Amino acid sequence: MSSSGLSHVTFIVRDLDRMEQVLVAVLGAVRVYDSGSDTFSLSEERFFLIGExxxxxxxxxxxxxxxxxxxxxxxxxxxxxDDLPxxxxxxxxxxxxxxxxxxxxxxxxxxxxFHDHDGHLFELHAGSLRGRLAVYSTAASSGDAVG
Incomplete structure (x- = not known):
């Protein structure tokens, strides 16, 4: 038995509105759920989708x-x-x-x-696993080190 992939990522934040602003403005997130004052889980929560x-x-x-x-x-x-700047x-x-x-x-x-207002570290990466492994393989065979 094995996992079929990532289900979700959860961030605990002090201010839901402030974090929503980060997710929407930086990652293009779309809110799909807001618990309001209901607490089906541990506390008030919101769900977002990022990507398509x-x-x-x-x-x-x-x-x-x-x-x-x-x-x-x-x-x-x-x-x-091209979107990084x-x-x-x-x-x-x-x-x-x-x-x-x-x-x-x-x-x-x-x-x-970048760190969000609560200290979570995010990376916006323009690359892929396949590309990184190819570069590492080439660097390892030529003796190049990260620097």
């Missing part, structure tokens, strides 16, 4: 107390490389904390890293 059709990602946000340490634990969303402007305009990029091997894809 059967490949859409279900993201849930729940009202709660957050005290997250800032680590490299993150969720990454695929974006088009406009996305960086949107993220900055929302007052989010844009992080410096990490060292990369040439060709593995470009990214923007």
């Amino acid at each position: 059709g059967d490949a859409a990602t279900w993201v849930a946000i729940m009202q709660g107390d957050t005290a997250l340490p800032r680590t490299y634990n993150h969720v990454a969303f695929h974006v088009r490389r 406009a996305l960086r402007e949107t993220i900055t305009g929302l007052g989010l904390d844009v992080r410096p990029p990490r060292s990369r091997v040439e060709g593995e894809g470009d990214s923007i890293y």
Whole structure:
């Protein structure tokens, strides 16, 4: 028995409206559910879809107390490389904390890293697993290191 894939991602946030603004403005999320004052789960919650059709990602946000340490634990969303400059402007305009990029091997894809208001780290990545593995394979065979 094995998993057939990702079901959903849940973020605990202090302010549902503020997080919804981030999801909609940066990721193009569409809200598909709002519990209002009902609490079928642990607290008030909203569900969003990011992407299209059967490949859409279900993201849930729940009202709660957050005290997250800032680590490299993150969720990454695929974006088009050409969209990165406009996305960086949107993220900055929302007052989010844009992080410096990490060292990369040439060709593995470009990214923007940012923390939301509650400390969750997001990555907007213009690349693919297939592309990254090809670059790593080439770098490993030539002795190149990340830098």
